[in-house]
Amino acid sequence: MKANSNIPYHEALNPSQLEAVNFTEGPLLVIAGAGSGKTRALTYRVARFVEKGVAPGSILLLTFTRKASFEMLKRAALLLDNRCEKVAGGTFHSFANTVLRKYAPNVGFNPDYSILDRADSESLISMLRKEMTFVAGHRSFPRKQTLANIFGRAVNKALPIELVILNDYPHFAHHTEAIIAISNDYKKHKAEHSFLDYDDLLVYLKTLLKDHSDICRSISSTYRYLMIDEYQDTNLIQAEIIRLLAASHQNVMVVGDDSQSIYAFRGANFKNIMKFPEIFPGTHIIRLEENYRSTQPILNLTNVIIAQATEKYSKTLFTRRPGGSLPVLVSAGNENSQARFVAEEIRKLNQSGVPLGQIAVLFRANFHSFDLEIELSRDGIPFAKTGGFKFTESAHIKDVLAHLKVLCNPYDRISWYRILLLLSRIGPKTAQNIYAAILAEQEGYKGLFTVKAKNILTGDFQRLKYLFEFLDSKTMSVAQTGEAVLNYYTPILKDKYDDHPKRTKDLEHLLTIMERYLNIESFLTDMALEPPSTSINNSLSLDDPGDGRLILSTVHSAKGLEWHTVFIIWALDGRFPSIHALHSSEDFEEELRLMYVAATRARENLFFIYPGQVYDRTSGMVLSRPSSFIADIPDNILARISYEQ
DNA sequence: TCACGGAATATTTTT
DNA sequence: TATTCCGTGA
DSSP states (O other): OOTTOSSOHHHHSOHHHHHHHHOOSSOEEEEEOTTSOHHHHHHHHHHHHHHTTOOGGGEEEEESSHHHHHHHHHHHHHHSOGGGGGSEEEEHHHHHHHHHHHHGGGGTSOTTOEEEOHHHHHHHHHHHHHHOGGGTTOTTOOOHHHHHHHHHHHHHTTOOHHHHHHHHOGGGGGGHHHHHHHHHHHHHHHHHHTEEEHHHHHHHHHHHHHHOHHHHHHHHHHOOEEEESSGGGOBHHHHHHHHHHHTTTOOEEEEEOGGGOOOGGGTBOTHHHHHHHHHSTTOEEEEEOBOSSSOHHHHHHHHHHHHTOSSSOOOOOBOOOOOOOOOEEEEESSHHHHHHHHHHHHHHHHHTTOOGGGEEEEESSGGGGHHHHHHHHHHTOOEEESSOOBGGGSHHHHHHHHHHHHHHOTTOHHHHHHHHHTSTTOOHHHHHHHHHHHHHHTBTBTHHHHOOOTTOOSHHHHHHHHHHHHHHHSOOOHHHHHHHHHHHHHHHHHHHOTTHHHHHHHHHHHHHHHTTOSSHHHHHHHHHHSOOOOBOTTOOOTTSOOOSSEEEEEHHHHTTOOEEEEEEOOOBTBBTTBGGGSSOHHHHHHHHHHHHHHHTTEEEEEEEEEESOEEETTTTEEEOSBOTTTTTOOTTTSEEEEEOO
16 A cells, blocks of 8 residues: 555554554444544545545545535545545535435425525424414413424434423423424425425435435445444434445445534434444444543543443543643632633733633533623633624524525515515514415515505515516526615615624625525525535634634534633533433433533643532522532542632 | 513524 | 513504
8 A cells, every 4th residue: 555655644644543544345433532533534534545546426425514524525635636525525414405406306395495594494483383372371382492492303313292392391391282283384384385494304315215225226326435424423314314325335434432422402312323333234343542632631531531421432542642730620719700710810821822712611501601701801801702603694694595585485484574574664464464465476476566555655665676576677697686685685784783884794795605606596505504604793713713812612612623721611510510411311421421522622721610609590509519520530630729719 | 563672581503 | 692572652
């Protein structure tokens, strides 16, 4: 291999990584510990295949974010040549979309379907929820977001809704009937309007492969080598898709770390990775245990944390890096002294030369950082919170997209409501009437011009009519259409938002994206499946290189990232582990894995901080014990200090 | 029927 | 912090 290759496999890879790269036929499971270079292994393996002469188009690399696959293929291309960029790569969802656009009729729907992103499906659910008359009056009826969670869980775990409510939302048990009714409405509405949500993409792909063995065989013979990243976060449907795709050739490699499975609440099932060898008999298993990230004292601690898990592929991470200081557990008097401790330490670190962008504060839930944010602002320490709003989730982008969506699907009720409610003097009732008229005409959005109702003689509604008349009158490119909508929308924007200059910029950005598309349908599909990763307001986008700001992040959003110094705040029993997880051993164990993920982010310094006395309103309990995941760890592994004032 | 203001509330969120 | 819900007055 060395002789006729320009790729320095032996220099760049350790023996386990090398073994994974060279194992090219048959089922392979790579258990990749935190920071063990699994991306490197995957990248080199792609390059190796292509170098050997495997057609790039017959390799399928599935990941959970489009960014992950894009980067791997780009790096592989740097190693070898740009044939690697022709490898079929993407997310499960984009792969499902590609297949379904071709085969949708085989599973009973139109290939012109539109995709509902999370926000779309939530607003649809909200609409249906409001129409349930008997819901009104029940103050404690689940919100749209909760409903979407319940429906999603039922699908991803293949459980009936009753059971999901009983298991995870017992406090809504008395609403079970209404929730099921809304779920049925939701399904019906999607079917009638050719909408697929994210889950539907996977479900229909699975159904297609399962019910049409000829199609399944044909797809399998196209993709003869499968690689799946982050396998611990797949759900049952995804595992089944992989099983079906790999059944005929068995050339499937999955990479993951069962100890870092933290998405069970979305249906991920870490047992998929445990069961993989059963589903594919003869699976070869490789463990990557050499860690390239953290110092040994940090690894000693994280090894102890994860040793408490009951079900796992046991692995012990080690490093060859010398030195390092002990992780520290800090007891702070109250919430505010916790924040002050963090701010003070950050200041010291920064003065000793650690850039702010190399420091992160991690926490269990988004609102746990509120107090700290106030403290940081007061101290003048610049910070950025990850996650935050994504480009396509911001109101003004969604407003504009709604106008484009109805062009493709004139009976898209959610979008019409969104468009109409932007106009003054038009509320839900009038919007309903106008939509009814559009539906009644059964001819595009003709009803917009013929509808008669009070409240609509305003100039606003006239302008809307002109817009659609104009869009109708001639054929326009995607960008021209976008421009027309923007001209119409800008006055509304200026009226609605004080910060319109910033939002106008976003819209201009949107327009430049539109210029790349030949039709609106494919533009909208990409906006749902592969939205631009730029986030708005001053929150940080992940591809924004470490600038001069401290990072605040939930543990979930921190997965896969690393920093010089990591602070884990609220390491308090009842917060982390969350009070919601104390009743179920499965949930509790997931909290443990979450703590493991948090701690393994650190390269040099690791701090856990907990406030000593906190009253928790929802439970009525006083929380005062440090997180049980670390409370009993001996002093020679975890140092202790206390901080008052 | 709509618009507005104040109060209540919140676990985590790759598509 | 920010979103959503609810009641009130126009």
